[in-house]
Amino acid sequence: QVQLVESGGGSVQAGGSLRLSCAASGYTGGTNCLGWFRQAPGKEREGVAAIYTGRGTTYYADSVKGRFTISHDRHKNAVYLQMNSLKPEDTAMYYCAADGPLVSGRPTTMYPYEYNYWGQGTQVTVSS
Numbered sequence: 001q002v003q004l005v006e007s008g009g010g011s012v013q014a015g016g017s018l019r020l021s022c023a024a025s026g027y028t029g030g031t032n033c034l035g036w037f038r039q040a041p042g043k044e045r046e047g048v049a050a051i052y053t054g055r056g057t058t059y060y061a062d063s064v065k066g067r068f069t070i071s072h073d074r075h076k077n078a079v080y081l082q083m084n085s086l087k088p089e090d091t092a093m094y095y096c097a098a099d100g101p102l103v104s105g106r107p108t109t110m111y112p113y114e115y116n117y118w119g120q121g122t123q124v125t126v127s128s
Contacts, residue, residue, distance in 0.1 A: 002026040002117040004096045009122030012086055016126070020081040022096030022119060033100035033107050034079040035059075035115060036070065038092035038124075047110020049081060050100055059107035064090075086126045093121040 008020040024034060035050035049070040050059045058070055069082040079096065097115035100107060 002098050004098055004117060004119035006094065006096045006119045006122040009094060009124045011125040011127065014087055014126055014128050016086050017082070017084045018086065018124060020083065020094055020096075020122060020124070022079045022081075024077050024079060024096070024098060027098060027117075030054075032098050033102055034072065035097045035100050035107065035110055036079075036081045037095045037097055037110065037112060037115075038090075039095070040092040043092075045095070045112045047112075048094070050107035050110055051079060052102055052105060052107055053079075055105050057106040059110065061110070083124070086124075088126050088128045091124060091126050093123050095119055095121045 003025050005023045031054035033052050036048045037045050038048050039045040048061050048064055051070045051072050053072045067085045071080045096119040099116035101114050
């Protein structure tokens with residue numbers, strides 16, 4: 001059974017940084033497409049960034065390109081989301097997800113229904 005446990009959320013001022021962590025376990029084969037989604041109150045869950053652990057290929061939503069970086073530590077089997085230059089509109093619950101789809105070995109546009117496993121979420125609040 002795949003298990004995902006997020007940590008690292010918190011409150012920061014606009015322009016600040018946070019690093020989210022997700023400890024992943026239980027998936028077979030040694031590789032996976034892991035991603036970060038977020039959901040703000042009253043809004044749909046949206047994909048933020050994803051990484052294929054087999055090759056290190058990544059996907060980013062346009063809204064976070066150049067500000068967020070996703071990475072994977074295969075020794076710790078953890079995925080990270082480094083978030084810089086945070087904006088108030090980044091405020092949301094952030095979720096780690098696993099078992100996402102690949103196209104030619106690369107993560108692609110992220111839809112929640114395509115990911116099979118989810119963590120419990122960690123809150124990020126950015127104040128202006």
